[in-house]
Amino acid sequence: MKFAPFDYVCTRSLAEVYDLIEARGPDARILAGGQSLLTTLALRLSEPSVLLDIGGLQELRFIEERNGAIHVGALTRHCELETSPLIAARLPLIAQAMPHVAHAAIRNRGTIGGSLSLADPAAELPACMLALDAAIVLASRDGERRVRAEAFFKGLYHTDVRPGELLVRVEITPLEKEWRFHFAEFSRRRGDYAMVGLAAAARGPGPLPEELRLAFLGCGDRPVRAREAERVASGSASAPRAERYSALRRALEKDLEPQSDPNASSETRMHLAAVLADRAIEALSG
Amino acid sequence: MNSFKGVVGTSVARPQARRFVFGRGRYTDDLRIAGTLHAVFLRSPYAHARIEAIDLDAARTVPGVVAAFDGKAIASVCAAWTAQFATLPDHRSAAQPPLAVERALWQGQPVAIVVADTRAIGEDALGLIEVQWHELEPLPHPVATAVADPAHPPLHAALGTNIAYERCIVAGDPDTTLAGADRVIKRRFQFTRHTGVPLETRTVLAEFEPGLRRLTVYQSTQVPHQMRAIYAELLGLSEANVRVIVPDVGGAFGVKLHLYDDEIAVAAASMLLGRPVKFVSDRLEAFVSDIHARGHTVDASVAVKNDGTVLGFEVDDIMEMGAYSVYPRTSVGEGLHAISLTGAPYAAPALRARLRAVFQNKAPVGSYRGVGQPIACGITEHLIDAAAAELGIDPAEMRRRNFRRAGIDPPKTAGGIAAGDLSHQRCLERLLQLMDYDGLCAERASARKAGRHLGIGIAAFVEMTAPGTGLYGAAGVKIACSDGCTLRLEPSGVVTCVTGATDQGQGSDTGMVQLIGDALGLDFDQVRLVAGDTAVTPVGGGTWASRGLVVGGEAALGAAHALRDRLIDIAAALLDVRRDALVLSASAVRERDGAKSLSLAELGGMMHYRQDLLPSEVERSPVVTFHVVPTGLIANGIQASLIELDPESGFVKPLRHWVVEDCGRVINPMLADEQLRGGVVQGLGEALLEECRYDERSQLQNATLADYLVPMASDMPDIVIDHVHTEVTGTLLGAKGIGEAGTIGAAAAFVNALNDALRAFGCAISEIPCTPERVLRALRRVP
Numbered sequence A: 001m002k003f004a005p006f007d008y009v010c011t012r013s014l015a016e017v018y019d020l021i022e023a024r025g026p027d028a029r030i031l032a033g034g035q036s037l038l039t040t041l042a043l044r045l046s047e048p049s050v051l052l053d054i055g056g057l058q059e060l061r062f063i064e065e066r067n068g069a070i071h072v073g074a075l076t077r078h079c080e081l082e083t084s085p086l087i088a089a090r091l092p093l094i095a096q097a098m099p100h101v102a103h104a105a106i107r108n109r110g111t112i113g114g115s116l117s118l119a120d121p122a123a124e125l126p127a128c129m130l131a132l133d134a135a136i137v138l139a140s141r142d143g144e145r146r147v148r149a150e151a152f153f154k155g156l157y158h159t160d161v162r163p164g165e166l167l168v169r170v171e172i173t174p175l176e177k178e179w180r181f182h183f184a185e186f187s188r189r190r191g192d193y194a195m196v197g198l199a200a201a202a203r204g205p206g207p208l209p210e211e212l213r214l215a216f217l218g219c220g221d222r223p224v225r226a227r228e229a230e231r232v233a234s235g236s237a238s239a240p241r242a243e244r245y246s247a248l249r250r251a252l253e254k255d256l257e258p259q260s261d262p263n264a265s266s267e268t269r270m271h272l273a274a275v276l277a278d279r280a281i282e283a284l285s286g
Numbered sequence B: 001m002n003s004f005k006g007v008v009g010t011s012v013a014r015p016q017a018r019r020f021v022f023g024r025g026r027y028t029d030d031l032r033i034a035g036t037l038h039a040v041f042l043r044s045p046y047a048h049a050r051i052e053a054i055d056l057d058a059a060r061t062v063p064g065v066v067a068a069f070d071g072k073a074i075a076s077v078c079a080a081w082t083a084q085f086a087t088l089p090d091h092r093s094a095a096q097p098p099l100a101v102e103r104a105l106w107q108g109q110p111v112a113i114v115v116a117d118t119r120a121i122g123e124d125a126l127g128l129i130e131v132q133w134h135e136l137e138p139l140p141h142p143v144a145t146a147v148a149d150p151a152h153p154p155l156h157a158a159l160g161t162n163i164a165y166e167r168c169i170v171a172g173d174p175d176t177t178l179a180g181a182d183r184v185i186k187r188r189f190q191f192t193r194h195t196g197v198p199l200e201t202r203t204v205l206a207e208f209e210p211g212l213r214r215l216t217v218y219q220s221t222q223v224p225h226q227m228r229a230i231y232a233e234l235l236g237l238s239e240a241n242v243r244v245i246v247p248d249v250g251g252a253f254g255v256k257l258h259l260y261d262d263e264i265a266v267a268a269a270s271m272l273l274g275r276p277v278k279f280v281s282d283r284l285e286a287f288v289s290d291i292h293a294r295g296h297t298v299d300a301s302v303a304v305k306n307d308g309t310v311l312g313f314e315v316d317d318i319m320e321m322g323a324y325s326v327y328p329r330t331s332v333g334e335g336l337h338a339i340s341l342t343g344a345p346y347a348a349p350a351l352r353a354r355l356r357a358v359f360q361n362k363a364p365v366g367s368y369r370g371v372g373q374p375i376a377c378g379i380t381e382h383l384i385d386a387a388a389a390e391l392g393i394d395p396a397e398m399r400r401r402n403f404r405r406a407g408i409d410p411p412k413t414a415g416g417i418a419a420g421d422l423s424h425q426r427c428l429e430r431l432l433q434l435m436d437y438d439g440l441c442a443e444r445a446s447a448r449k450a451g452r453h454l455g456i457g458i459a460a461f462v463e464m465t466a467p468g469t470g471l472y473g474a475a476g477v478k479i480a481c482s483d484g485c486t487l488r489l490e491p492s493g494v495v496t497c498v499t500g501a502t503d504q505g506q507g508s509d510t511g512m513v514q515l516i517g518d519a520l521g522l523d524f525d526q527v528r529l530v531a532g533d534t535a536v537t538p539v540g541g542g543t544w545a546s547r548g549l550v551v552g553g554e555a556a557l558g559a560a561h562a563l564r565d566r567l568i569d570i571a572a573a574l575l576d577v578r579r580d581a582l583v584l585s586a587s588a589v590r591e592r593d594g595a596k597s598l599s600l601a602e603l604g605g606m607m608h609y610r611q612d613l614l615p616s617e618v619e620r621s622p623v624v625t626f627h628v629v630p631t632g633l634i635a636n637g638i639q640a641s642l643i644e645l646d647p648e649s650g651f652v653k654p655l656r657h658w659v660v661e662d663c664g665r666v667i668n669p670m671l672a673d674e675q676l677r678g679g680v681v682q683g684l685g686e687a688l689l690e691e692c693r694y695d696e697r698s699q700l701q702n703a704t705l706a707d708y709l710v711p712m713a714s715d716m717p718d719i720v721i722d723h724v725h726t727e728v729t730g731t732l733l734g735a736k737g738i739g740e741a742g743t744i745g746a747a748a749a750f751v752n753a754l755n756d757a758l759r760a761f762g763c764a765i766s767e768i769p770c771t772p773e774r775v776l777r778a779l780r781r782v783p
């Protein structure tokens, strides 16, 4: 399939991007790594009138520590997150998750801004943002606003980005030393979008987690924090496996609304989510 | 028996592959012919619908669009076709048009063709075509169709039935034999539709020359001569005026073996416009237009005695076809293989097998690597393991007791296959050694104590290779079972080989050069290969049924021997030595024990320019041609799989895989082993991942590579390979085919390994692919 015709602008500054968004209206689309957008164009699933390529805006490409928080620019590529020593040291959950994001060739081009803006419910980074309680920073000509990850993801491919806005960076305050992290997912082939995945964090000076965060992917129309399961899990960490699975399963029935699709029924996803939660607790118990 | 000098039987690298490594492969889409137009197709969005009206006017007005044709316009230059075999008089299909007229019978069937300056313009125009559709009911599930659900009138009214073909095989008095059984083990098998997914999609560039009414078709195909005959017949051209040229082919696997409606419509459009027209199938349309295969629902059973003796098999196979039987090979070959080869490795005398092939409102079904043999192997080997488990007999021992023994059991199997001298026992013993069967069994036991679930599975198989004229010729179908080779000694001393065989990337080119170089004492770079052009090459069958190197290579070898003898005759006269004192080596004819020699360059020079110097009493032509008519060779082998099951998630990981195969002489072990490995990967894809998922409206749900999962290298296990060599008599080459062996047994070995692991949970799976969900269902962990 070939793209339908569109205009292409290689933008040179954020100001130019804001101008063009305003001038070209809702038919303008941001082009970042292009790994998702270009496929939808080739399939003629969408036919924007103009692509605004932000790939050259170096000011959106950084991983830095500022005032105790890690700031990641929207154009930071998956491969850069994957190999960053700062991420490995301060945000190990992301470092654990990155090898699961697509294949190396796609990680060479795909960006965090693109992944979060796309908001695929089966993507890894959005779930990590939830587990880490990241702030998503959106900018427009009128300035910046910060949205907490949980409020940012609003539905299937649907986010809080408003017309005229661009996702410019995320800010994540690393959790203190007592936190441990675990990322796992089930996918049919390495590199595929997951059927079900889990970004988990646990706090506890001792071997058993006292506080847990369980952020699921592939279990609904967006990434989901499973609060009921978090509560149940903190209490049942030392329970026998079968009992714990059942308790988690019951809690997850309240937390999650996985859809059936030809790959897996909602029951299968629910079961796999409980398996992941159970294994996460096992892994996070020192 | 012919002796080879050393290049044959060694893993020489493939010099022919250097071109690809340098990025210089030249595929049909790479060709640039001035004035070429690009074709795109409007395809039916419905599985079954009446076309009340098509309006192409808006599409025609798009700048850059040259023409748009509907089915009637294309039918004015292209006849419809019906797949028929004189040897299968009960098999019936209906006339298939190049573009749907009045009714579309599957989602993806081409309905209109737009020809434009670029593909992108053509796609823009497609969006403007108005079709008034009236959706009709698609045929239900094949099982419902097979029992002739009266609510569903026949897809082709004139046939009066949706069963395109029915066949029963009864051998060895099943009633009496099976009455003596201690146990009968029954299973319901579900094999899911797959497709071939070659890296290079189907591509065709047709150039009609109106002055002479000559058609040249550049095409990514396995079968240039078959296509030439078809184009001539259906387009009303003289066969001498049709030329099919095959540039490099990026994989085929059976997909590029059939007549496709869109491809011949491109040729028709070129005739209507008098301009070259090209069509490159994109991946989305490939999924709904390439042939599919392997959709079978099978009830089968094995009858055994308590001592482990297998008495016989019963099989009832309902095979789904597409809306038409595919042309020209028909769609039913797969079902025929499935029923006739069930039980083939075993001595069991009784077989009752029934096939019903039913129409569906789905993409056509055709020959895909293995053609029904994986189905037969999957059924047989599952049942053998199930019986072994019930009787408490080790699966390897169960096979040892029941394999056919060469020279003892009758030369034909219960299914009527001539499989007299196969090496099942030797392959099994070699396999057990290779995989350290006892060691693995111990490892499985200790892993289980540690909470890990390993499974070991074995699958024996036979492979029908290089069939003879009975298959197509006798059926009245213009597909050669033979192949020819012309060798030409050039003035430079280089030998040009013009072969009817075609290479789709498997490396048969290299094998051919190896054979010729070996026979004529030439280095690789002294042999040039010309292939894939019906104007030049001898008429040949092309590539299918693991025949390419077996038949094409035999022809090359025969030609090389003839040329060798001729060169020796001439040299003997010129050098004044006895014939038997001469050999060919290092690009020369030389005395075995003396100093006299004549280089091939000297001989070539004389044979082309200085015939006056040649002796007059010997044949002096620098060209020889040799044709080979094969009679069918049956190969065999065995595979094993080691898997790990995660019973909580239903995920299964292939850990290792082994193949022991017997194709007689191995011409190039590297090529042979890679054929096996590639085939195994395809088989594991069938077992684990691949499936064309249709919904109840017969809409394909997963027509992208993101959703139709093919195996990737990173997920594949190491594949260990070895060979057993049974001497093949009656041919120069002494080799049988090997191209499908990997695919035939891999899924069966994998499923047996999975069922070995599932046995601890008291359950089994007999549906592929073994998705995590299906495994979880078998484990009763999800509904």
Ligand SMILES: Cc1cc2nc3c(=O)[nH]c(=O)nc-3n(C[C@H](O)[C@H](O)[C@H](O)COP(=O)(O)OP(=O)(O)OC[C@H]3O[C@@H](n4cnc5c(N)ncnc54)[C@H](O)[C@@H]3O)c2cc1C
Pocket: A029, A030, A031, A032, A033, A034, A035, A036, A037, A038, A039, A074, A100, A101, A102, A103, A106, A109, A110, A111, A112, A113, A114, A115, A116, A117, A118, A122, A123, A124, A125, A161, A165, A166, A167, A168, A191, A192, A193, A194
């Ligand atoms: C084969 C394949 C497998 C994949 N597997 C996975 C996987 O397992 N997990 C996973 O998470 N992802 C996967 N992906 C997606 C990949 O990670 C994408 O690169 C990513 O989701 C999008 O990033 P991008 O930079 O390529 O965005 P683009 O494709 O350029 O853009 C995506 C969308 O986001 C918008 N956008 C981009 N940047 C911004 C911004 N700064 N502000 C506002 N809007 C913006 C675009 O307009 C567009 O709508 C896969 C992709 C492919 C092709």
